[in-house]
Amino acid sequence: MRLPPLxxxxxxxxxxxxxxxxxxxxxxxxxxxxVSQQVRKLEAFLGCALFDRxxxxxxxxxAGQDYLASCAEALALxxxxxxxxxxxxxxxxxxxxxxxxxAVQWLVPRLPDFARRAPEIDVHVNTTDRxxxxxxxxxxxxxxxxxxxxxxxxxxxxxxxxxxxxxSPRLIAPxxxxxVSDISGERLLHDxxxxxxxxxxxxxxAAGVDCEQGVVFSRSNGAIEAALAGxxxxxxxxxxxxxEIAARxxxxxxxxxxxxxxxxxxxxRPDVLLDPAxxxxxxxxxxxxxx
Numbered sequence: 001m002r003l004p005p006l007x008x009x010x011x012x013x014x015x016x017x018x019x020x021x022x023x024x025x026x027x028x029x030x031x032x033x034x035v036s037q038q039v040r041k042l043e044a045f046l047g048c049a050l051f052d053r054x055x056x057x058x059x060x061x062x063a064g065q066d067y068l069a070s071c072a073e074a075l076a077l078x079x080x081x082x083x084x085x086x087x088x089x090x091x092x093x094x095x096x097x098x099x100x101x102x103a104v105q106w107l108v109p110r111l112p113d114f115a116r117r118a119p120e121i122d123v124h125v126n127t128t129d130r131x132x133x134x135x136x137x138x139x140x141x142x143x144x145x146x147x148x149x150x151x152x153x154x155x156x157x158x159x160x161x162x163x164x165x166x167x168s169p170r171l172i173a174p175x176x177x178x179x180v181s182d183i184s185g186e187r188l189l190h191d192x193x194x195x196x197x198x199x200x201x202x203x204x205x206a207a208g209v210d211c212e213q214g215v216v217f218s219r220s221n222g223a224i225e226a227a228l229a230g231x232x233x234x235x236x237x238x239x240x241x242x243x244e245i246a247a248r249x250x251x252x253x254x255x256x257x258x259x260x261x262x263x264x265x266x267x268x269r270p271d272v273l274l275d276p277a278x279x280x281x282x283x284x285x286x287x288x289x290x291x
Contacts, residue, residue, distance in 0.1 A: 008042035009071050011035050012050060016068045017135065019058045027136070076271035092121045092277040097132040098143035101219045102264060105240040106159060107143070114284050121277050134269050140278050141268045148265050158289040159239035159264040163196055166241055166250040168230040178233075178253045180206050187232040188214030189223040196235050204255050224250075237264075239289075 014024035015035060025032040043050055050064035060068060098107060103125050111123055126132075132142045134153060148155040165183065172178045183206055188197050198211040217223045220236055227234035228249060244250040266285055272278045 004042055004045050005038075008038040008045070010075065011038035012042050013068065013071050013075055015039055015051070015058070016060055016064060017072075019060075021058070073271065076274055080271075080275040094121060094123045094141070094278060094281045095126065095139045096123060096141045096143070096281075097126045097128060097139050099129055099145075100127040101221050102143050102145075102159075103127050104221050105224065106264075109243065110285075110288050113288075114281065117284060118277075118280055121280065123281065134267065140272050141266055141282070143264055144267050145262060145264050147261055148263065150267055152269070153267050154270055155265040155267050156286060156289070157263045158266050158285065159237055162238055162260070163200060163235050164238045164241075165200065165233045165235050165253040165255075166224075166245065167227055167233045169248060169251050170230045171232070172251070176251065178251060180204055180253065180255065183209055183233055183253075185210030185213030189226045189232045189234040190214055190216040191220040191223045191234075191236075192216075192218055200235055 011024065011028065011034075014027055015021055018024050018027070021032045021035050021039075025035045028035065039050065046063075046067070048063045049061050050067060052059045052061055096107070107125065111125075114121075114123060126139065131144065132139050134140075134142060143158065144150070144155070148157070165178070167178055167182075167187075169176065171187075172182055183201070188209070188211065190197060197209075197214075201207065201209045201211055214232065215226065217226070220234075220240065223234040224236055224241060224244075226232060227236075228244070233253075238245075238252070241250055241252075245252050266282070266289075268278075268282065273282060
């Protein structure tokens, strides 16, 4: 079996990922000349061009596209095997990026279950509103809110954005179930998406409710806490309050949820699943999200 020079393969993969010699050189901490030299060396070894050198940059040739797919997978396998050997006798770590609201309302309450199932694996949660670049940053998974189209990444729905009004049982006592007629402008609890209540009221025959009234919170967890305290109705994602509804610390209005195409999704590079610890986390969180 003829193996290519592995340094040249690594340099090629970086250039192909960035489609830039300069960016690859910065990532690899070498000069652009050294990168170009290694790519030419690999092309000579293979006997074909891997890149088209265009006036405004690089483009992979068909041969380069095919070779990149195999090289990326091979390098990922080597990286994960190295990590497993280096981690023997050490605890494994899964790195997850998400917003504070998602962490507080959905992820963190479920993590004790993962700790019981996989006590040898630690989950580190990095809370930020910034979109993490999984291709270049040291992060295994991210939770993103959107439509789910992320180039080169897998995206799996964790929490759909179907919205439901909830309140404390104390707010409607002695009745057990709230009605549309219980909702009024001064009882509205808004998060930063203030327009959601207007859409819900319009679709459920509550046109008389003044949706400009009520208290506005910068995060949805603030609206949920206020609802738990009996201060009014919060319009929230059902998946975020499933435990509270089951425990009847919150009660949901019996009406059709307001569906949207948006959702919170687990996003990751496909090669992370080659690592058994990372696959275990992905399989667990997918099971948590299942209906």
